[in-house]
Amino acid sequence: MGAALDRATLDGAPFLRIIHGHGTGRLKAVLREYLKESPYVAEFRPGDRAEGGDGVTVAKLR
Numbered sequence: 001m002g003a004a005l006d007r008a009t010l011d012g013a014p015f016l017r018i019i020h021g022h023g024t025g026r027l028k029a030v031l032r033e034y035l036k037e038s039p040y041v042a043e044f045r046p047g048d049r050a051e052g053g054d055g056v057t058v059a060k061l062r
Contacts, residue, residue, distance in 0.1 A: 001009045001031065009061055016059045019052060029059065035059055 008016045019030075020027045035044045040061055047056030 001034060005038060005059075005061075007038050013061060015061060017047070017051065018057045018059065019055065020057065022054045028054070031057060 004016065004018075007041065018031060020031055022028075032044065035041045035057070038059075040059075042060045042062045043055055044059040046054045047058055
């Protein structure tokens with residue numbers, strides 16, 4: 001995950017869309033905890049319906 005955030009930040013991307021699926025929800029929970037602590041991430045949210053819903057997390061980068 002860190003490498004993807006590095007690349008997106010260096011490329012000047014305004015956001016990163018992370019597809020993690022639904023499953024048991026464990027991966028989503030761990031990912032969102034990681035994003036809370038990341039210095040690259042200004043905020044994040046679940047995807048809206050057109051983006052894949054709660055199986056996707058959209059992170060706004062700093």
